[in-house]
Amino acid sequence: PRKIILDCDPGHDDAIALALAHGSPAIDLLAVTTVAGNQTLAKVTRNARAIAATFGLTGVPIAAGADRPLVGDLIVAPDIHGETGLDGPALAEPTDPLDARHAAELIIDTVLAHQPGEVSLVPVGPLTNIALAARLEPRITERVGEVVLMGGAVGPGNRTPVAEFNIWADPEAAHIVFGAPWRVTMIGLDVTHRALATPQVRERIRALGSGPARFVEEMLAFYGGAYRTHQGFSAPPVHDPCAVAYLIDPTMIATRRAPITVELAGAATRGMTVVDLRGPTPAGRHRVALDLDADRFWDVMIDAIARIGADG
Numbered sequence: 001p002r003k004i005i006l007d008c009d010p011g012h013d014d015a016i017a018l019a020l021a022h023g024s025p026a027i028d029l030l031a032v033t034t035v036a037g038n039q040t041l042a043k044v045t046r047n048a049r050a051i052a053a054t055f056g057l058t059g060v061p062i063a064a065g066a067d068r069p070l071v072g073d074l075i076v077a078p079d080i081h082g083e084t085g086l087d088g089p090a091l092a093e094p095t096d097p098l099d100a101r102h103a104a105e106l107i108i109d110t111v112l113a114h115q116p117g118e119v120s121l122v123p124v125g126p127l128t129n130i131a132l133a134a135r136l137e138p139r140i141t142e143r144v145g146e147v148v149l150m151g152g153a154v155g156p157g158n159r160t161p162v163a164e165f166n167i168w169a170d171p172e173a174a175h176i177v178f179g180a181p182w183r184v185t186m187i188g189l190d191v192t193h194r195a196l197a198t199p200q201v202r203e204r205i206r207a208l209g210s211g212p213a214r215f216v217e218e219m220l221a222f223y224g225g226a227y228r229t230h231q232g233f234s235a236p237p238v239h240d241p242c243a244v245a246y247l248i249d250p251t252m253i254a255t256r257r258a259p260i261t262v263e264l265a266g267a268a269t270r271g272m273t274v275v276d277l278r279g280p281t282p283a284g285r286h287r288v289a290l291d292l293d294a295d296r297f298w299d300v301m302i303d304a305i306a307r308i309g310a311d312g
C-alpha cells in the first residue's frame, strides 16, 4: 500500500477523503494533519478528530498546524461547509488525544522516519503546513515520494473567477510548495468537478446501511444543498478524495507534465495557478490532472466506505 500523510481542513469533502484513505486497502494512512482553511483551525481540528472517531480510525496521529496563511488574514468558507465547518451530521466525541506536535513537525518526523520515497504527502487544504515543513526541514523535499494535492485549476476557479480556494487561501505557501524540488501532481477543479455525488451515487452509499455510510449521506445532504444554493450545482463535487484516488490507481486520472506558476501579485488574479499547456511537453517535475474516470472513482470510493462500515 502507498504510505501517505493527509493534510486537511475538514470540510465535508475532506471527511470523504479521510474515509477513502482509511477504508482503501491500497492506502496506509500514517498521519493526519489539520490546517485552517474551510473553517478556523480549532473547528477543522475538532472535525478531523470527530470524523476519525466516527470512522473507527484510531492509533493514527492527528496534529493541528497553522491557524492562518503565511501572509494575510484567514478567510473561511462557511457558505459551503457551514459555521462548524462540517454542518449536517451530529459529530461524535473524539476518541484519540490530539498529537502534541505542530503539523509541520509531525510531517517532518514521519517522513524522516521512513525510507526515501516511501511517504507521499496528500494536501487537500491550503498549503500552509506543507510550506512550513519544507522551510523547517528542507531535507523532506528530497525524501518525500510525491506531493499529490487537491487545489488549483487549469480553467475557471471557484473562490474567484480564476482562483481555486486552497491556493487562493495561501498563495505564498502554494508558491513555496510548487517551487520545491519534490514532484508535485496538481489535482484541480478541472478533474474534481467531475466527481459529482449524483442521486444514483448517493443511493449506492445509502444502500450500504452502515453507520459510516449514514454519516457520509448526512454530510452529502448538507454539502449538496450548499453547493446547489451557492454555486448552482445540481450535484456536489467531492474534490478532496480525488487526490487520494490518484494514489490508489493513477490510471483513474489522466495527467500530463506542465509548468505551474502561482500568481501572487495580480489584482484580479491572485491565487491563480497558471498552467502552461502550450507546445511540446516540457521537462520538469510538475504534473497537472486533466480528466477523471468518474465511474471507477465511485467504485473505489463506495468500496472504501463499505470496508469501514464492515470494521467500524
Ligand SMILES: Nc1ccc([C@@H]2N[C@H](CO)[C@@H](O)[C@H]2O)cc1
Binding pocket: 009, 011, 012, 013, 014, 038, 077, 080, 124, 125, 150, 158, 164, 165, 166, 239, 240
Ligand atoms: N466553495 C468551496 C470552497 C472551499 C472548498 C474546499 N477547498 C477545496 C476546493 O476548492 C476542497 O479542498 C474543499 O474542501 C470547497 C468548496
Ligand SMILES: [Ca+2]
Binding pocket: 008, 009, 010, 011, 013, 014, 038, 124, 125, 240
Ligand atoms: Ca479541503
